[in-house]
Amino acid sequence: MATVMEIITCLNQIAADAYDDYNLEEKIGLNREDGHPILDSRLIDGFKVRFSGDKMIVTYQSEMHLREVHPRGQFTNEIERKFGDIVKFLKKEYKNLKQQAVTLTEQGEADILVQNMSNIRTWVQATKAYKIGGIGDVEPVRKHSTDSFHKDHQKKFMDYLKHASDKRPSNDKRKKQGYDDREDESLGMRRGAEKHKEQSYKARREDSYGKWGRRSRRNNKINK
Numbered sequence: 001m002a003t004v005m006e007i008i009t010c011l012n013q014i015a016a017d018a019y020d021d022y023n024l025e026e027k028i029g030l031n032r033e034d035g036h037p038i039l040d041s042r043l044i045d046g047f048k049v050r051f052s053g054d055k056m057i058v059t060y061q062s063e064m065h066l067r068e069v070h071p072r073g074q075f076t077n078e079i080e081r082k083f084g085d086i087v088k089f090l091k092k093e094y095k096n097l098k099q100q101a102v103t104l105t106e107q108g109e110a111d112i113l114v115q116n117m118s119n120i121r122t123w124v125q126a127t128k129a130y131k132i133g134g135i136g137d138v139e140p141v142r143k144h145s146t147d148s149f150h151k152d153h154q155k156k157f158m159d160y161l162k163h164a165s166d167k168r169p170s171n172d173k174r175k176k177q178g179y180d181d182r183e184d185e186s187l188g189m190r191r192g193a194e195k196h197k198e199q200s201y202k203a204r205r206e207d208s209y210g211k212w213g214r215r216s217r218r219n220n221k222i223n224k
Helices: 004-016 072-098 151-162 179-191 201-209
Strands: 045-052 055-065 104-106 111-116 121-132
Touching: 004 045, 004 072, 004 121, 045 072, 055 072, 072 104, 072 121, 179 201
Parallel strands: none
Antiparallel strands: 045 055, 055 121, 104 121, 111 121
């Protein structure tokens, strides 16, 4: 039985080899396969694949005439048919290379985006997801976690938060910032440094925080 990496690598290589003008023995079912590649005017289309968890996401891109987009229901059925042909091609090529089958189960309808290129042509981009069978070891994307936050861990975390304090430790020998220093730092951050002013820091402190000339330091506290 093939491993997860072997399945993904093989499907990715098959899609990479399906570019335009690649010599494939089997037709995919795309619009570009109709007509002569040089002499006829063709509508270019193609596809690519990417993988997310246990799913393969197929992206189909194509130019289409504006008249092909309407009616809406018929256009949607045509896009779904393209995805069916692409997946059928991937399964067949995988079986030829690995001598075993791969299961691709569609997950919902295709997501189709149509944009105008001109008054005649439009650009169509559609995506559709398929679940890959046989890769049970891969967890799906956005799977809910079964782990829970145990009460003992929560209690330890809450006990850790209780030890948090704004007090300075006993081994902190740094000098405590003085009252004037705190005011000077505040003035410098709010109104600029002293070198750009005509007043000194002392005069600016008196103007900013207290009365003219002198003030009561008991009532005017900053950063306390």
